[in-house]
Amino acid sequence: MTLTRKPSRHRTPGSGPTMADLAELAGVSAITVSRALANSPLVNAETAARVKAIAEAQGYAFNVSARNLRLRSNRTVAVIVEMKPSQDRRMSDPYPLDLLGGISQELASAGYCVLLSTRQGGDAAAVRGADAVILLGQGAHEDAVETVARWHLPMVVWGAQVPHDAHVTVGSDNRRGGALAAERFVALGRHRIAFLGDIAHAEVAARLAGFETVLAAHKLKVSQAKPAAFTVAAGAKATHTLLERQPQIDALFAASDLLAIGAVRALTERGRRVPDDVSVIGYDDTPLGATYVPALSSVHQNLHEGGVLLARKALALIEGREVESEILPTNLVVRAT
Amino acid sequence: MTLTRKPSRHRTPGSGPTMADLAELAGVSAITVSRALANSPLVNAETAARVKAIAEAQGYAFNVSARNLRLRSNRTVAVIVEMKPSQDRRMSDPYPLDLLGGISQELASAGYCVLLSTRQGGDAAAVRGADAVILLGQGAHEDAVETVARWHLPMVVWGAQVPHDAHVTVGSDNRRGGALAAERFVALGRHRIAFLGDIAHAEVAARLAGFETVLAAHKLKVSQAKPAAFTVAAGAKATHTLLERQPQIDALFAASDLLAIGAVRALTERGRRVPDDVSVIGYDDTPLGATYVPALSSVHQNLHEGGVLLARKALALIEGREVESEILPTNLVVRAT
DNA sequence: ATGAAAGCGCTAACAT
DNA sequence: ATGTTAGCGCTTTCAT
Numbered sequence: 079m080t081l082t083r084k085p086s087r088h089r090t091p092g093s094g095p096t097m098a099d100l101a102e103l104a105g106v107s108a109i110t111v112s113r114a115l116a117n118s119p120l121v122n123a124e125t126a127a128r129v130k131a132i133a134e135a136q137g138y139a140f141n142v143s144a145r146n147l148r149l150r151s152n153r154t155v156a157v158i159v160e161m162k163p164s165q166d167r168r169m170s171d172p173y174p175l176d177l178l179g180g181i182s183q184e185l186a187s188a189g190y191c192v193l194l195s196t197r198q199g200g201d202a203a204a205v206r207g208a209d210a211v212i213l214l215g216q217g218a219h220e221d222a223v224e225t226v227a228r229w230h231l232p233m234v235v236w237g238a239q240v241p242h243d244a245h246v247t248v249g250s251d252n253r254r255g256g257a258l259a260a261e262r263f264v265a266l267g268r269h270r271i272a273f274l275g276d277i278a279h280a281e282v283a284a285r286l287a288g289f290e291t292v293l294a295a296h297k298l299k300v301s302q303a304k305p306a307a308f309t310v311a312a313g314a315k316a317t318h319t320l321l322e323r324q325p326q327i328d329a330l331f332a333a334s335d336l337l338a339i340g341a342v343r344a345l346t347e348r349g350r351r352v353p354d355d356v357s358v359i360g361y362d363d364t365p366l367g368a369t370y371v372p373a374l375s376s377v378h379q380n381l382h383e384g385g386v387l388l389a390r391k392a393l394a395l396i397e398g399r400e401v402e403s404e405i406l407p408t409n410l411v412v413r414a415t
Numbered sequence: 416m417t418l419t420r421k422p423s424r425h426r427t428p429g430s431g432p433t434m435a436d437l438a439e440l441a442g443v444s445a446i447t448v449s450r451a452l453a454n455s456p457l458v459n460a461e462t463a464a465r466v467k468a469i470a471e472a473q474g475y476a477f478n479v480s481a482r483n484l485r486l487r488s489n490r491t492v493a494v495i496v497e498m499k500p501s502q503d504r505r506m507s508d509p510y511p512l513d514l515l516g517g518i519s520q521e522l523a524s525a526g527y528c529v530l531l532s533t534r535q536g537g538d539a540a541a542v543r544g545a546d547a548v549i550l551l552g553q554g555a556h557e558d559a560v561e562t563v564a565r566w567h568l569p570m571v572v573w574g575a576q577v578p579h580d581a582h583v584t585v586g587s588d589n590r591r592g593g594a595l596a597a598e599r600f601v602a603l604g605r606h607r608i609a610f611l612g613d614i615a616h617a618e619v620a621a622r623l624a625g626f627e628t629v630l631a632a633h634k635l636k637v638s639q640a641k642p643a644a645f646t647v648a649a650g651a652k653a654t655h656t657l658l659e660r661q662p663q664i665d666a667l668f669a670a671s672d673l674l675a676i677g678a679v680r681a682l683t684e685r686g687r688r689v690p691d692d693v694s695v696i697g698y699d700d701t702p703l704g705a706t707y708v709p710a711l712s713s714v715h716q717n718l719h720e721g722g723v724l725l726a727r728k729a730l731a732l733i734e735g736r737e738v739e740s741e742i743l744p745t746n747l748v749v750r751a752t
Numbered sequence: 753a754t755g756a757a758a759g760c761g762c763t764a765a766c767a768t
Numbered sequence: 769a770t771g772t773t774a775g776c777g778c779t780t781t782c783a784t
Binding site: 433434435445446449450453477478480481482483484485486 | 760761762763764
């Protein structure tokens with residue numbers, strides 16, 4: 079069944095009535111209409127009501143561009159996500175949507191809009207015209223950060239804090255997340271320990287750093303495996319490679335739940351039982367990991383809250399306030415693995 | 416570690432140089448600058464190069480609002496997602512981000528921006544000022560559609576086609592998806608068959624319709640269970656309730672992978688083996704389902720492509736072209752269940 | 753409580 | 769190939 083639709087009369091911006099039109103209908107001036115619709119106390123309640131009724135009846139649509147031009151502000155924040163379409167990964171997976179939810183909620187309640195853009199199509203004029211940029215993911219070697227920083231817009235980045243960075247960062251406590259995983263392995267008495275992740279990503283590097291620091295305090299070393307991507311398949315492949323070198327590992331910490339699931343699969347294929355022979359901890363605490371069998375232990379980060387925070391900091395920057403980078407707490411959710 | 420950041424000089428819209436400024440510096444008129452930056456063939460190549468160099472040197476930022484006001488077009492499409500933060504579901508889960516990826520890619524390459532909004536904060540002025548609206552999910556009983564339709568903007572909806580609808584819809588072939596699941600159960604010789612899903616959602620209703628039609632042709636009836644939400648927990652609970660009434664079912668089709676996973680869990684808890692005793696098919700073909708153990712059989716829909724299509728239709732509506740609703744093919748991915 | 757004037761930065765239309 | 773004029777729709781002065 080396929081319905082054909084005639085191009086019907088929709089409102090093209092500029093086609094509908096303007097404040098001047100409403101003013102004429104109401105027998106007032108345009109500025110009074112402006113004030114009435116903005117709920118200004120300067121205008122008579124009765125007049126305001128009449129104007130609003132007329133606006134409603136005429137299907138009046140406010141022209142945002144005109145206001146923005148006049149006010150020299152776009153009340154828009156650009157959010158840039160890394161979103162390469164790929165088979166079983168969409169960015170670092172659950173990330174963007176939860177973060178976006180928080181961002182969107184917070185900005186909307188402040189009367190701002192969210193302009194969504196990918197890193198590829200990022201330098202569109204509209205994005206450059208935003209009042210601020212929120213960058214989700216700093217990219218390998220912070221390349222994304224560098225690009226966006228050149229736009230000289232207020233910028234807030236979701237990710238790890240980099241020592242000599244010059245921008246505001248919000249992220250979860252990746253070092254602590256790594257440390258929590260390490261503490262768990264130590265408590266379990268594991269001592270042939272591996273890490274699965276690509277440390278070109280600052281967040282992953284921080285997770286490893288926290289992980290290694292705790293283990294080093296217990297005189298434990300870490301074998302590393304570097305997956306080619308953030309996917310189940312890449313995780314499995316890297317784990318197989320690792321197991322050829324180090325068949326006897328008894329604990330593995332992965333930089334994401336997807337990687338962890340790949341690792342569990344590889345371990346199982348090699349006849350190693352999880353968690354009996356090898357303990358596995360993932361990262362992100364995704365529904366995917368939580369419902370996996372065996373249910374994946376994972377480091378949890380509150381992404382919705384992170385989004386809210388990103389938005390607040392972006393707004394603060396816009397208003398010229400001082401803003402600090404901030405680290406959100408992480409906690410370990412222990413499940414079956 | 417927390418770094419403090421001074422409010423440094425960012426570009427406030429309106430703070431930087433305008434075309435008039437560049438014009439003066441280049442010794443030409445503003446319109447020439449406008450043409451040069453727009454790569455108009457009307458302007459001398461050398462002049463254009465000079466203007467561009469000056470623009471670059473001055474850190475010129477284009478004022479989108481001014482152009483939009485002048486051109487009476489915002490080159491913006493609003494995307495409205497249903498995004499209630501919730502524990503283990505973010506909308507119908509993998510949906511939005513894959514769709515958004517396709518939408519964003521297609522609109523960006525046409526020079527349009529994506530204005531992201533949730534249903535809650537949806538009636539912000541900026542959204543009403545968009546050139547078109549893409550609505551992801553029609554909502555229970557099409558309530559979301561009704562609300563947005565009142566804005567009289569060109570609108571494209573992701574979801575199921577509703578008989579007497581008056582809008583353009585893009586969606587996957589839910590009837591066919593249901594039929595595929597039914598055919599599989601018939602081929603397996605199953606005959607105590609159940610459906611798990613809330614048919615208040617048009618898409619779910621279509622899945623059930625296709626499912627029942629095929630089964631009816633084989634003189635098979637369907638037991639229905641209605642989960643309270645699109646979550647694993649709700650799926651498990653509804654399945655338990657169902658099993659109390661109908662302990663002997665040997666096949667179950669769920670309206671989403673999350674629900675299917677909940678069903679598998681409930682079945683297992685009651686000592687019924689999947690797929691030996693009960694065959695289960697989910698919907699969406701999420702990574703979650705694919706990596707679940709047992710790997711979930713599921714109906715696949717190509718969401719990225721769906722996003723691209725949504726965007727194309729929105730653009731077509733903006734240009735006043737005739738647009739048809741369209742249904743994307745679905746296919747059944749048979750895995751372990 | 754209401755209005756008049758002015759201008760935000762850009763580009764289409766019409767010169768030259 | 770370049771310039772002049774005008775105006776998009778709104779809101780901030782500064783009157784009244």
